[in-house]
Amino acid sequence: MNVGAVVTRIVKQFLRDKRSLALLVIAPILVLTLIWLVLDGNDYEPKIAVNNLPAPMEESLQAELEKDIVYMTEEEAVDAFQDGEIDAFISIADRKPNILLEGSDASVNGAVLQSVQTAFSSLYEDMSVQPTINYYYGSNDLNLFDQVGSVLIGFFVFFFVFIIGGISFLRERTQGTMEKLLSTPIKRWEVVTGYLLGFGLFTVIQSLLIVAYSVYVLDVWMVGDFWQLLVVTFLLAITALTLATLLSAFANNEFQIMQFIPLVIVPQVFFSGMFNLETLAVWLQVLSKFMPLTYGADAMQQIMIKGKDLWDIWPDLLIIIGFAVLFFVLNIVALKKHRKL
Amino acid sequence: MSTMVEMKAISHSFGKEKVLKDIQLSVNKGEIFGLLGPSGAGKTTLVKMIVGILESNQGEIFIDNERVPSLDLLKAIGYMAQSDALYHELSAKENLNFFATIYGLQKVERKKAIEKVLEIVDLTDHMNKVVRNFSGGMKRRLSLAASLMHHPKLLILDEPTVGIDPVLRQSIWDELKKLKNNGMTIIITTHVMDEAEKCDRLALLRDGNIIACDSPESLKEKQGVSTIEEAFLAFGGRKG
Ligand SMILES: Nc1ncnc2c1ncn2[C@@H]1O[C@H](COP(=O)(O)OP(=O)(O)O)[C@@H](O)[C@H]1O
Ligand SMILES: [Mg+2]
Numbered sequence: 388m389n390v391g392a393v394v395t396r397i398v399k400q401f402l403r404d405k406r407s408l409a410l411l412v413i414a415p416i417l418v419l420t421l422i423w424l425v426l427d428g429n430d431y432e433p434k435i436a437v438n439n440l441p442a443p444m445e446e447s448l449q450a451e452l453e454k455d456i457v458y459m460t461e462e463e464a465v466d467a468f469q470d471g472e473i474d475a476f477i478s479i480a481d482r483k484p485n486i487l488l489e490g491s492d493a494s495v496n497g498a499v500l501q502s503v504q505t506a507f508s509s510l511y512e513d514m515s516v517q518p519t520i521n522y523y524y525g526s527n528d529l530n531l532f533d534q535v536g537s538v539l540i541g542f543f544v545f546f547f548v549f550i551i552g553g554i555s556f557l558r559e560r561t562q563g564t565m566e567k568l569l570s571t572p573i574k575r576w577e578v579v580t581g582y583l584l585g586f587g588l589f590t591v592i593q594s595l596l597i598v599a600y601s602v603y604v605l606d607v608w609m610v611g612d613f614w615q616l617l618v619v620t621f622l623l624a625i626t627a628l629t630l631a632t633l634l635s636a637f638a639n640n641e642f643q644i645m646q647f648i649p650l651v652i653v654p655q656v657f658f659s660g661m662f663n664l665e666t667l668a669v670w671l672q673v674l675s676k677f678m679p680l681t682y683g684a685d686a687m688q689q690i691m692i693k694g695k696d697l698w699d700i701w702p703d704l705l706i707i708i709g710f711a712v713l714f715f716v717l718n719i720v721a722l723k724k725h726r727k728l
Numbered sequence: 729m730s731t732m733v734e735m736k737a738i739s740h741s742f743g744k745e746k747v748l749k750d751i752q753l754s755v756n757k758g759e760i761f762g763l764l765g766p767s768g769a770g771k772t773t774l775v776k777m778i779v780g781i782l783e784s785n786q787g788e789i790f791i792d793n794e795r796v797p798s799l800d801l802l803k804a805i806g807y808m809a810q811s812d813a814l815y816h817e818l819s820a821k822e823n824l825n826f827f828a829t830i831y832g833l834q835k836v837e838r839k840k841a842i843e844k845v846l847e848i849v850d851l852t853d854h855m856n857k858v859v860r861n862f863s864g865g866m867k868r869r870l871s872l873a874a875s876l877m878h879h880p881k882l883l884i885l886d887e888p889t890v891g892i893d894p895v896l897r898q899s900i901w902d903e904l905k906k907l908k909n910n911g912m913t914i915i916i917t918t919h920v921m922d923e924a925e926k927c928d929r930l931a932l933l934r935d936g937n938i939i940a941c942d943s944p945e946s947l948k949e950k951q952g953v954s955t956i957e958e959a960f961l962a963f964g965g966r967k968g
Binding site: 388389391392395396399400403404562563564566567568569570571572573574725726727728 | 776779780781783797798799800802803805807809811812813814815816817818822826827829830831832858874
């Protein structure tokens with residue numbers, strides 16, 4: 388009953404605060420769009436050469452491409468790579484598609500892989516028949532561009548939920564309503580739960596809109612299941628929310644909430660897989676293990692890039708939920724500052 | 729006469745600043761008890777301790793023989809803070825409805841209680857207005873209303889009449905008297921001398937010390953003066 392009252396109150400309050408509502412949903416979409424405009428290189432249309440592809444495979448590939456497929460042998464393709472004439476060469480080896488990427492331009496690689504993956508996913512029911520991917524130039528691993536999309540969605544959800552959740556919880560304290568609330572027989576866990584559920588409702592909507600926008604409008608690299616991605620996004624948002632309300636206990640005004648951004652949010656981006664961690668100092672790698680976004684970004688990458696299921700990434704999920712539960716409990720403890728009981 | 733609130737040797741510091749110094753006070757059941765003192769004397773700090781939302785460094789407080797803080801006690805306390813603790817995005821009625829729900833009032837009961845308190849503070853005409861558009865005095869009145877709905881046995885008001893015009897102030901005092909006559913115990917803080925006259929008993933608080941505690945008449949009599957203001961100065965002077 389008390390929890391319900393808090394939830395209703397927060398939902399009403401938030402619905403009347405149009406600016407914050409807009410910030411929660413429109414701001415991340417706007418920023419994602421901007422970044423995508425920069426990174427996505429204007430819907431690059433790749434030129435692909437093939438050799439001896441089975442007819443159905445070739446047909447479905449052509450259906451995904453604007454430019455006509457050209458036919459070459461491997462040697463001819465290598466020459467073409469050197470002359471910069473084609474972006475990828477696809478052949479069959481061991482009954483598996485073998486993709487050789489030109490490899491020098493991240494956004495081009497992304498465009499090629501996107502088309503190929505879409506084309507082949509309709510042919511192969513079972514995802515275990517993964518094409519082998521090689522690079523003519525450059526790395527033999529997935530590159531920055533492929534990884535960045537998933538990390539960015541996670542980051543912006545985290546960022547905006549953190550700001551808005553943190554500030555609104557802070558206001559409860561500075562306006563004295565938290566103290567007033569705790570002068571009533573409500574229990575501390577009821578306050579925190581009410582807050583979480585009330586705000587949680589909006590983060591569900593936020594996650595839904597951002598993920599849908601990224602996947603269907605921005606066309607981010609995404610081979611996994613939409614709803615499973617949504618689950619991960621939502622869990623990440625809830626973690627951000629519990630962390631924000633917790634940290635707001637240590638801020639005295641809105642500006643001090645902002646000061647948490649370089650301290651708490653920005654480091655998470657650097658360590659969440661956008662950059663390769665293996666070359667970093669050990670202590671930095673250890674530090675990244677304490678950051679929720681590390682696991683959130685990894686989970687989202689697994690789903691979006693590798694098409695994994697929630698079941699495959701349960702360790703990530705468990706840790707994210709663990710963070711949320713930990714922050715939730717600490718929130719209840721932090722309210723002791725106002726009332727011992 | 730039995731005791732409602734018993735404060736035993738309350739001392740408190742914020743950092744190095746000693747804000748309350750060995751406060752001993754008891755508030756009787758069914759009286760209007762005033763805490764009079766200049767700004768910064770420690771009134772707010774003390775009433776927060778009585779409510780149970782601030783813990784003193786030393787000393788204990790009992791309400792009706794139960795030790796503060798206690799969730800059960802909170803059900804029986806009405807607290808109006810010095811700063812208006814209201815949700816600005818919500819209407820007056822929604823604010824009241826929220827607190828009434830938290831205090832465990834059922835739907836029908838809630839509706840009645842809300843109508844009643846809105847009438848007391850004369851806000852019935854504005855009940856659907858969003859609090860953001862309220863004047864200072866209106867917010868004060870709404871805060872008062874929010875502390876009354878659950879018929880507390882102890883009502884604690886921290887400077888309730890600041891920013892309220894004299895006519896309405898008088899009618900609020902009339903209402904407080906009525907509540908008192910129905911058996912409610914009321915603790916009220918103020919820095920306004922003439923308002924202090926209306927209390928049954930008065931504690932004079934200065935720099936965290938109780939410099940005197942008695943009925944307004946006795947306080948004046950003891951110092952041979954005609955106003956509380958003069959009495960306050962006299963007591964303060966004597967104790968240094
Ligand atoms: N949270 C706090 N932290 C530090 N000092 C405080 C705090 N609250 C009150 N004080 C100090 O305690 C003293 C008494 O304050 P207060 O109880 O609000 O006085 P009053 O209500 O009588 O005006 C003041 O000097 C004030 O600055
Ligand atoms: Mg005060």
